[in-house]
Amino acid sequence: MQLDGVVFYGRHGEHALQMFGLEQELQRWQGARVLDCPGGPGSLAALLAAAGVEVIACDPLYALSNAELRQRTLDDLALSLRKSETSSMLRPGFDLEPVRRSHLESLEAFLADREAHPERYLAASLPELPFASGSFDLVLSGHLLFSYAPVADGGLMTGSGLDLLWHRTALAELCRVCRSDVRLYPAHTQTLPALRHPYAEALLADLPSPWQGSFMPRSYDQGFSGCTDGLQLTRQLALSVAAPGPAR
Numbered sequence: 001m002q003l004d005g006v007v008f009y010g011r012h013g014e015h016a017l018q019m020f021g022l023e024q025e026l027q028r029w030q031g032a033r034v035l036d037c038p039g040g041p042g043s044l045a046a047l048l049a050a051a052g053v054e055v056i057a058c059d060p061l062y063a064l065s066n067a068e069l070r071q072r073t074l075d076d077l078a079l080s081l082r083k084s085e086t087s088s089m090l091r092p093g094f095d096l097e098p099v100r101r102s103h104l105e106s107l108e109a110f111l112a113d114r115e116a117h118p119e120r121y122l123a124a125s126l127p128e129l130p131f132a133s134g135s136f137d138l139v140l141s142g143h144l145l146f147s148y149a150p151v152a153d154g155g156l157m158t159g160s161g162l163d164l165l166w167h168r169t170a171l172a173e174l175c176r177v178c179r180s181d182v183r184l185y186p187a188h189t190q191t192l193p194a195l196r197h198p199y200a201e202a203l204l205a206d207l208p209s210p211w212q213g214s215f216m217p218r219s220y221d222q223g224f225s226g227c228t229d230g231l232q233l234t235r236q237l238a239l240s241v242a243a244p245g246p247a248r
């Protein structure tokens with residue numbers, strides 16, 4: 001599949017937990033500050049907040065109204081599904097109808113939560129975030145880095161896409177605002193079979209100090225086969241900031 005821009009796409013909170021390996025970890029992060037960047041029209045922030053997590057979601061399109069975001073999501077979902085139907089990157093026979101339903105459900109949950117808690121949703125874009133260093137215990141980033149690299153480098157973007165330099169700067173920014181864990185998904189190419197993304201390999205080999213990272217298997221199934229790992233980074237030295245850390 002090839003796209004000429006980043007789509008405004010969001011996932012069900014339960015699927016996002018699988019993407020980030022958080023299915024069994026909700027208790028651990030209760031009371032922690034978590035950033036979801038980009039949040040898109042997804043219901044992860046609503047789910048985390050209901051579980052007692054202090055969460056902020058950011059996305060450049062949060063500058064728009066709920067009515068505008070609803071229309072944008074419906075348009076981008078239709079476009080993505082149309083392209084996925086004829087795409088050679090998904091397993092033959094993968095059923096896209098449950099995918100469509102799940103995106104529509106997550107859109108409604110996102111809009112309801114944003115209506116009730118507008119302070120949770122902030123317009124901001126990588127590679128520069130409006131947060132102080134070490135503001136969050138856990139930073140999550142799904143379906144932006146690696147996915148929107150140029151097609152020639154294993155991403156979805158026609159043209160130049162988000163190149164390796166952009167990825168390096170964006171990852172450094174996600175690490176800057178985080179005092180403990182950064183998790184990214186996917187860390188694989190948009191191909192059949194999926195392979196570890198070359199940018200993810202390059203970034204992992206050259207992480208800013210004092211971060212260490214590894215590829216982690218994830219249970220989220222969006223129709224790929226092959227290597228569908230995510231990337232997980234941990235700060236090795238505690239960063240002393242006033243805000244409380246996660247319950248462990």
Ligand SMILES: C[S@@+](CC[C@H](N)C(=O)[O-])C[C@H]1O[C@@H](n2cnc3c(N)ncnc32)[C@H](O)[C@@H]1O
Pocket residue numbers: 006007008009010011037038039040041042058059060061124125126127141142143144
């Ligand atoms: C495919 S969606 C992913 C949303 C969600 N994280 C998920 O996994 O479903 C990509 C999102 O990235 C947002 N986006 C585009 N450029 C961005 C940037 N420079 N910084 C942060 N978010 C960006 C888009 O508005 C869109 O909501």
